[in-house]
Amino acid sequence: MPIIEVEHLIKRYSGTVSGSAGFTAVDDLSFSVEPGELFGFLGPNGAGKTTTISVLCTLLAPTGGSAQVAGFDCVRESRQVREQIGIIFQDPSLDERLTAWENLRFHAMIYHIPPRERRTRIESVLEMVDLADRRNSIVKKFSGGMKRRLEIARGLLHRPKVLFLDEPTIGLDPQTRRKMWEFVHSLRSNHQITLFLTTHYMEEAEACDRVLIIDHGKLVALGAPQELKARYSSPEATLEDIFIQLTGHEIREEPAGSRDVTRTLRRWSRNLR
Amino acid sequence: MIDIAAIQMIWLRDLIRFTRDRAQILGAIARPVLWLLIMGFGLGSSFGRVGETSYLEFIFPGIIALNLIFASFLSAISIIWDREFGFLKEILVAPIPRFSIAVGKAASGSTVSLLHGLVVMLFIPLIHVQLTLGQILLALPLMYLMAFVSTSLGILIACRMTSFEGFGTIANFVIMPLFLLSGAVFPLDNAPVWLKIISRLNPFTYGVDLLRGVFSGVMHYSVALDLSVLFFCAAGFLGLAVMAFEKMD
Ligand SMILES: Nc1ncnc2c1ncn2[C@@H]1O[C@H](COP(=O)(O)OP(=O)(O)OP(=O)(O)O)[C@@H](O)[C@H]1O
Ligand SMILES: [Mg+2]
Numbered sequence: 001m002p003i004i005e006v007e008h009l010i011k012r013y014s015g016t017v018s019g020s021a022g023f024t025a026v027d028d029l030s031f032s033v034e035p036g037e038l039f040g041f042l043g044p045n046g047a048g049k050t051t052t053i054s055v056l057c058t059l060l061a062p063t064g065g066s067a068q069v070a071g072f073d074c075v076r077e078s079r080q081v082r083e084q085i086g087i088i089f090q091d092p093s094l095d096e097r098l099t100a101w102e103n104l105r106f107h108a109m110i111y112h113i114p115p116r117e118r119r120t121r122i123e124s125v126l127e128m129v130d131l132a133d134r135r136n137s138i139v140k141k142f143s144g145g146m147k148r149r150l151e152i153a154r155g156l157l158h159r160p161k162v163l164f165l166d167e168p169t170i171g172l173d174p175q176t177r178r179k180m181w182e183f184v185h186s187l188r189s190n191h192q193i194t195l196f197l198t199t200h201y202m203e204e205a206e207a208c209d210r211v212l213i214i215d216h217g218k219l220v221a222l223g224a225p226q227e228l229k230a231r232y233s234s235p236e237a238t239l240e241d242i243f244i245q246l247t248g249h250e251i252r253e254e255p256a257g258s259r260d261v262t263r264t265l266r267r268w269s270r271n272l273r
Numbered sequence: 274m275i276d277i278a279a280i281q282m283i284w285l286r287d288l289i290r291f292t293r294d295r296a297q298i299l300g301a302i303a304r305p306v307l308w309l310l311i312m313g314f315g316l317g318s319s320f321g322r323v324g325e326t327s328y329l330e331f332i333f334p335g336i337i338a339l340n341l342i343f344a345s346f347l348s349a350i351s352i353i354w355d356r357e358f359g360f361l362k363e364i365l366v367a368p369i370p371r372f373s374i375a376v377g378k379a380a381s382g383s384t385v386s387l388l389h390g391l392v393v394m395l396f397i398p399l400i401h402v403q404l405t406l407g408q409i410l411l412a413l414p415l416m417y418l419m420a421f422v423s424t425s426l427g428i429l430i431a432c433r434m435t436s437f438e439g440f441g442t443i444a445n446f447v448i449m450p451l452f453l454l455s456g457a458v459f460p461l462d463n464a465p466v467w468l469k470i471i472s473r474l475n476p477f478t479y480g481v482d483l484l485r486g487v488f489s490g491v492m493h494y495s496v497a498l499d500l501s502v503l504f505f506c507a508a509g510f511l512g513l514a515v516m517a518f519e520k521m522d
Pocket of ligand 1: 025
């Protein structure tokens, strides 16, 4: 039985500006992921990857179709789905006024990690991302890469059955990237864990059991990297060649960065006080 | 339904953030100073006495209410903050019931708000209001109850707001009327009927009445009525806040 099952999924964002009719971010998408798989979810900017993940994580209600994780429906059984999953978000999601340790400790609390285990588990993930000596620093003072590392540590803390990684390695140096993958692979061999990964790094995609390429909310290709190469090109081709061949050469509009919003907000907050 | 660990986490987090937020602590001190100075000494000098009490004694419970209401809303509004900075996602995706999240938020907001209320107590020696320890201890649970009512109301509003810009509007059209029309700053005995009606519909009228009863023994309504209104509003607003929370994505 597949651990993730998506059938005819549709997500339409309601139009907000100037009476626009709404935007279909995910358009009749169907696929499934097997337990224990490392599944690559690829696509150009704005293809609908984060939107799909948000539906699977119960943060967004789909407009049509259905999505199941670990046998539970993402809408009707959201509570059970949440018990099975973990996620490393693409956008920042730390509490920057807390220390690294506090961020992890609070995560451990809401994921019901037994108090006896909390300390050792937090220590080991902090070790993994090389932040052990900064555990008591306020996160606001971290560099961008350090914040990212902390988010990765947090996502791996509670050892979920299904882990969603939404561009986990953006902004990371090669050392950290390698360490993170080592940790993830050791996690995979010691625990039964399914990984659902979006990434723009093709060498990370090459390591996946299967990859799905999505564009404009629609499935473009699905299969093992070797299979895709054989099907669309030659075995010597890189996944990047295939990706560009299938999704075209033009550059996609980047959605407005959430970091700009954050900056504006901070300014307001200062003025208000 | 009740997830103790989740409630604990939300409560602890807000308390830690409070102790690190110097601006907030400063606000907690500055607000009563301003009101006590300007209203208490300024208005009081031309107002004289209210019934048998001095004006300062009269508005003292009102200033406590002001700090409670203001801090509660500020605390509840941090939900919008958490949404903009992304931390809300971390909470919403966790395997904890929304009900517990809302209860935790109400409890933590009320606690922080109670601390803001306690700050006002520090001014007791300066304004010649005679209070016994017993009176102060009796006031604490009542203050928490008032804080709980306004925090729940604040959460309810925050869940429906999409940007922080709205806070100014909330402050002007919710906090200030709630405060001014609770009998906190001036007695409503001689006010026009429509004002009296509004003040009767304002839950904080009953909270201020209770505090005033504890501090000076002068009350407008019965203790039973005051308490039932407050408990009823606490339960009602919390219920609505939970519902709003469940609908939010
Ligand atoms: N809240 C929203 N309201 C309206 N449109 C949205 C919203 N969020 C995303 N979109 C739109 O939906 C489309 C898909 O966005 P999504 O974030 O899923 O893309 P993505 O594949 O994750 O892209 P990236 O690689 O840049 O992260 C984009 O065109 C985006 O503009
Ligand atoms: Mg994305």
